Amino acid sequence: MPRPKGSVYDGVACSIDGCPRPARKRGWCLRHYKAWERNGDPVAINDFFLRTPSQRFWGMVAPADANECWLWMGTKTVAGYGMFRRTTAHRFAYEDMIAPIPENLTLDHLCRTRGCVNPYHLDPCPREENARRARAAAAAV
Template sequence: MTATIALGTLTERFWSKISECPRTGCWNWTAAHNSTGYGQWAVDGTSKSVHRLTYQALVGPIPAEFHVDHLCRNKSCCNPQHLEAVPQEVNAARAAAVITHCKQGHPLSGANLRRRGNKRGCRTCDRASAAAHRERTRKERALSDNPVRRYRKRAS
């Protein structure tokens, strides 16, 4: 189990960084966020995830090897009613179920869905990327003084 954060540890300054959304009930963190969008707060000089801090302070300890899942899918939310401690596999499966299309808008289902381990991807985007790479390589070879030969010369 991880250490429990005492409710008194989270100061008035901490709570002033939260803005409640009346429509969703989310407690949105308005201060610093990390590069992936999760709220951050310094505790004893170390950056900690805000959703984990509020969960520990208001619900209790997070079991070892568990992640805190945002049931609302809002990374800025730190409302403990929107958070649940679950194994990593459950958290990943829930997040993947919400993502139905790639960044280019292609569906991530059926024949267009590519799986590598536990990662999902878009076959349409894979083909476009490969075609662009082949075209760049072809142009580079055409401009090169020493083009790469595709076949070896036969020995005489």
């Protein structure tokens, strides 16, 4: 979308050395202005896409002790399960830290916290066993 005529920066290039983009705010182009908004530095490199999927994943988990729930801070389903890269976050965590999940098994949250991605709180089991445990936990409440 073109800038309105009469802008303070009409025809002025971004003030960051080597950047040919037009200045929009604070004398910077929008790319450098947004970097300044995010990081406090207009030339800070956004390394999000340079990190591995595992690094990006664990950056979205609330820090906690090994025996506590590790809560997912990213996108969640309506039911409260975390989502990451087109799979549930707890599945990604388990496969990243423990092992691949056999096709005929699901992961049961032993802690009963749907947003938990602590792989030591997850138990691979058949779907029927997972459902039985869920009913037993609901009846105990």
